Amino acid sequence: GNSVTQMEGPVTLSEEAFLTINCTYTATGYPSLFWYVQYPGEGLQLLLKATKADDKGSNKGFEATYRKETTSFHLEKGSVQVSDSAVYFCALSEPNQAGTALIFGKGTTLSVSS
């Protein structure tokens, strides 16, 4: 079945460091890919998405490119801030009867110190 694999955390960085969180997927067909962020005690917020190969999603300085050849969707940010500390989830959309379900990775915790 479809699945998402994320790098294990936690990831600990100093402010202004470069961030990469790896995400690879297994899927039949061509799913849409997403990154969601979860701050402590909150639900999930959509960070960015890409719907087809070579698309780049971007938001708030974060970027990810849909790579079909490597089945990857790695999240990057050039300069992290303390406020970026959160859990990041990679997800793919899996079609069901008349819509889609999201398949999530286990999440990667990011901790940024000043």
Add this chain to the structure above:
Amino acid sequence: ETGVTQSPTHLIKTRGQQVTLRCSSQSGHNTVSWYQQALGQGPQFIFQYYREEENGRGNFPPRFSGLQFPNYSSELNVNALELDDSALYLCASSSPGTVRTDTQYFGPGTRLTVL
């Protein structure tokens, strides 16, 4: 525009009891999905409702059931609660569109503790 809301925020139940969680979808969204997020894990798809019909279901037993109402709000019901049902339950709504652009927007969740 009002986002996805869920109630209650927290809930404590004992094994064997039944629970109902509620979700109001974002304005203009007619599809609601429910997810279970165990501590330290990613959310897992329970089921989805589209125009008041169950539209797809994940690997959850029949004691997990749901409803969607004409205003697109939804309920998740869990019977015969087990300790492993302790989790954050997330509701997500989405707007009509093609399968490939069906972005889901999440509520803040309901934290269920089963003792």
